Amino acid sequence: xxxxxxxxxxxxxxxxxxxxxxxxxxxxxxxxxxxxxxxxxxxxxxxxxxxxxxxxxxxxxxxxxxxxxxxxxxxxxxxxxxxxxxxxxxxxxxxxxxxxxxxxxxxxxxxxxxxxxxxxxxxxxxxxxxxxxxxxxxxxxxxxxxxxxxxxxxxxxxxxxxxxxxxxxxxxxxxxxxxxxxxxxxxxxxxxxxxxxxxxxxxxxxxxxxxxxxxxxxxxxxxxxxxxxxxxxxxxxxxxxxxxxxxxxxxxxxxxxxxxxxxxxxxxxxxxxxxxxxxxxxxxxxxxxxxxxxxxxxxxxxxxxxxxxxxxxxxxxxxxxxxxxxxxxxxxxxxxxxxxxxxxxxxxxxxxxxxxxxxxxxxxxxxxxxxxxxxxxxxxxxxxxxxxxxxxxxxxxxxxxxxxxxxxxxxxxxxxxxxxxxxxxxxxxxxxxxxxxxxxxxxxxxxxxxxxxxxxxxxxxxxxxxxxxxxxxxxxxxxxxxxxxxxxxxxxxxxxxxxxxxxxxxxxxxxxxxxxxxxxxxxxxxxxxxxxxxxxxxxxxxxxxxxxxxxxxxxxxxxxxxxxxxxxxxxxxxxxxxxxxxxxxxxxxxxxxxxxxxxxxxxxxxxxxxxxxxxxxxxxxxxxxxxxx
Amino acid sequence: xxxxxxxxxxxxxxxxxxxxxxxxxxxxxxxxxxxxxxxxxxxxxxxxxxxxxxxxxxxxxxxxxxxxxxxx
Numbered sequence: 210x211x212x213x214x215x216x217x218x219x220x221x222x223x224x225x226x227x228x229x230x231x232x233x234x235x236x237x238x239x240x241x242x243x244x245x246x247x248x249x250x251x252x253x254x255x256x257x258x259x260x261x262x263x264x265x266x267x268x269x270x271x272x273x274x275x276x277x278x279x280x281x282x283x284x285x286x287x288x289x290x291x292x293x294x295x296x297x298x299x300x301x302x303x304x305x306x307x308x309x310x311x312x313x314x315x316x317x318x319x320x321x322x323x324x325x326x327x328x329x330x331x332x333x334x335x336x337x338x339x340x341x342x343x344x345x346x347x348x349x350x351x352x353x354x355x356x357x358x359x360x361x362x363x364x365x366x367x368x369x370x371x372x373x374x375x376x377x378x379x380x381x382x383x384x385x386x387x388x389x390x391x392x393x394x395x396x397x398x399x400x401x402x403x404x405x406x407x408x409x410x411x412x413x414x415x416x417x418x419x420x421x422x423x424x425x426x427x428x429x430x431x432x433x434x435x436x437x438x439x440x441x442x443x444x445x446x447x448x449x450x451x452x453x454x455x456x457x458x459x460x461x462x463x464x465x466x467x468x469x470x471x472x473x474x475x476x477x478x479x480x481x482x483x484x485x486x487x488x489x490x491x492x493x494x495x496x497x498x499x500x501x502x503x504x505x506x507x508x509x510x511x512x513x514x515x516x517x518x519x520x521x522x523x524x525x526x527x528x529x530x531x532x533x534x535x536x537x538x539x540x541x542x543x544x545x546x547x548x549x550x551x552x553x554x555x556x557x558x559x560x561x562x563x564x565x566x567x568x569x570x571x572x573x574x575x576x577x578x579x580x581x582x583x584x585x586x587x588x589x590x591x592x593x594x595x596x597x598x599x600x601x602x603x604x605x606x607x608x609x610x611x612x613x614x615x616x617x618x619x620x621x622x623x624x625x626x627x628x629x630x631x632x633x634x635x636x637x638x639x640x641x642x643x644x645x646x647x648x649x650x651x652x653x654x655x656x657x658x659x660x661x662x663x664x665x666x667x668x669x670x671x672x673x674x675x676x677x678x679x680x681x682x683x684x685x686x687x688x689x690x691x692x693x694x695x696x697x698x699x700x701x702x703x704x705x706x707x708x709x710x711x712x713x714x715x716x717x718x719x720x721x722x723x724x725x726x727x728x729x730x731x732x733x734x735x736x737x738x739x740x741x742x743x744x745x746x747x748x749x750x751x752x753x754x755x756x757x758x759x760x761x762x763x764x765x766x767x768x769x770x771x772x773x774x775x776x777x778x779x780x781x782x783x784x785x786x787x788x789x790x791x792x793x794x795x796x797x798x799x800x801x802x803x804x805x806x807x808x809x810x811x812x813x814x815x816x817x818x819x820x821x822x823x824x825x826x827x828x829x830x831x832x833x834x835x836x837x838x
Numbered sequence: 839x840x841x842x843x844x845x846x847x848x849x850x851x852x853x854x855x856x857x858x859x860x861x862x863x864x865x866x867x868x869x870x871x872x873x874x875x876x877x878x879x880x881x882x883x884x885x886x887x888x889x890x891x892x893x894x895x896x897x898x899x900x901x902x903x904x905x906x907x908x909x910x
Contacts, residue, residue, distance in 0.1 A: 260905070267901045267902065304848070307849060315874050315876075
């Protein structure tokens with residue numbers, strides 16, 4: 210609790226104690242009672258009265274302090290001393306709770322996003338270490354990160370090895386191992402090793418700073434719900450005030466004209482009850498709090514959402530369009546299998562790796578990666594690259610190895626078995642004898658199929674995959690993923706056209722998921738543009754509305770689940786708050802609800818709405834087998 | 839020209855009023871108040887001097903909500 214809040218608490222406690230004493234003593238004399246009840250009233254509400262006066266001076270007549278002041282002074286004027294004092298006390302309790310609860314959730318949400326490093330340790334050329342403000346570190350400086358410390362600035366590891374806790378950035382709990390040559394992002398925590406890093410960015414351009422900047426600016430893009438609340442609040446308070454005036458004047462005047470008893474005090478009391486209900490606090494506090502909590506929890510799970518409007522759109526997503534390469538697949542080539550080989554797989558890979566050991570082609574690199582041991586170059590006598598076809602290598606033991614495409618085999622007159630799978634095929638022949646082939650393909654990401662499944666479980670009605678690849682290789686992947694629709698052989702422009710067509714067909718919102726590198730036009734065309742792998746990719750963070758910080762497509766359903774929970778809570782709060790207020794207004798107009806009920810409705814609804822909003826912070830990713838949402 | 843300021847205000851409705859007041863100040867193209875982070879982001883109109891504009895913004899905010907503060 211802050212000092213301000215503590216003082217307020219003290220004032221409330223004092224006012225409550227005095228009121229209780231007065232309730233027991235029951236002062237008989239009217240004027241004495243008025244004087245005595247004014248003591249707790251003024252202790253609790255003197256600042257409200259002061260603000261009310263200022264409100265009048267500054268011509269802000271619908272200020273809620275002014276309304277509270279009118280309502281409570283009115284109650285005193287009507288002789289309802291206890292009510293006047295009590296309403297003021299409860300109003301202040303509500304305000305105190307609000308400022309405490311909001312302050313607390315603000316801190317806990319900010320804690321979720323606490324990735325900003327405080328200091329950086331520079332190593333000077335003479336080897337001395339100096340702790341400085343990360344802002345002062347220049348690009349190309351050498352910094353040292355000890356175990357347990359946050360990496361302050363993006364850079365490349367030049368020395369040391371460590372496991373990194375990237376949870377604050379990606380929500381991923383499995384640590385990532387880095388060693389010399391790897392790039393590291395600020396905000397990660399070195400768990401067990403000493404790292405020496407050469408910085409590649411300034412602090413302000415580093416991952417942690419950019420992410421924080423993004424999250425902090427997220428709320429400037431307001432959702433429809435928030436815009437609605439703002440408009441509602443603007444209309445609601447003046448409207449209720451007008452009703453109050455009408456309620457105080459019209460019925461008595463009509464009664465008077467009709468010759469009945471005008472009952473001025475009765476109607477005035479009902480009008481004052483209206484004023485107590487006129488503050489839209491429950492809404493204007495809980496709705497932004499809900500969205501803020503939603504954005505905070507999402508970023509804790511490695512999903513950056515750039516504004517609450519995108520949170521809203523995500524919740525309403527019913528069509529998800531994927532890019533293939535780099536999104537559902539890893540975008541790197543790997544050996545997927547060895548087929549029809551008379552020797553064992555490792556031996557064939559070794560032969561191929563030997564033959565390809567001088568090649569820099571990605572295919573050759575992936576074969577070398579798959580080979581269990583490093584090929585020894587002394588085993589090769591002669592290598593000849595046959596451009597576009599493959600290689601011919603003569604080994605030290607005299608054998609001739611051919612490794613390459615169908616064409617190479619045909620050209621050399623080797624009978625080969627064509628591959629039925631999609632991907633790139635490298636046939637291997639030794640001394641003219643066919644030794645089988647190695648299939649190299651882009652690997653599906655682990656969990657890609659699961660990601661599509663869980664989207665379907667969440668009620669996403671259509672999943673579409675777009676790819677520039679040829680039909681055959683895309684089909685197999687589409688089958689494995691079980692997407693509803695596949696469009697292959699697309700140029701970047703075609704992707705935009707496709708997305709536009711799908712936008713026309715979609716009933717709900719359309720989300721496009723890409724790697725953010727070459728699909729910026731599509732990302733901006735979709736209702737929600739989602740980029741994968743924000744870690745280390747500036748382009749992805751720039752282009753997208755939502756960034757999945759790690760490469761895991763399963764985070765998509767996490768994002769949708771969080772946004773739905775958030776939107777549900779927002780709707781609950783809107784309906785509940787407005788409902789209770791309207792009910793109280795009606796009851797108040799009929800004279801059934803008194804001022805007590807009104808203040809309880811006002812403060813109580815706010816407390817419940819704030820607690821409901823905080824519920825978002827409890828979100829947990831459902832484990833496998835648990836019911837979805 | 840865009841700048842971010844730390845603010846202090848007690849309730850969300852008051853933050854909303856500050857936002858309105860800031861937006862109504864000449865020299866401010868767009869202002870948005872983030873109550874949760876207690877921050878005010880101001881985009882200034884071209885040629886406006888942030889320092890003098892922010893003084894007016896603060897004065898206008900004080901008018902609608904005497905308890906608020908903008909740390910300039």
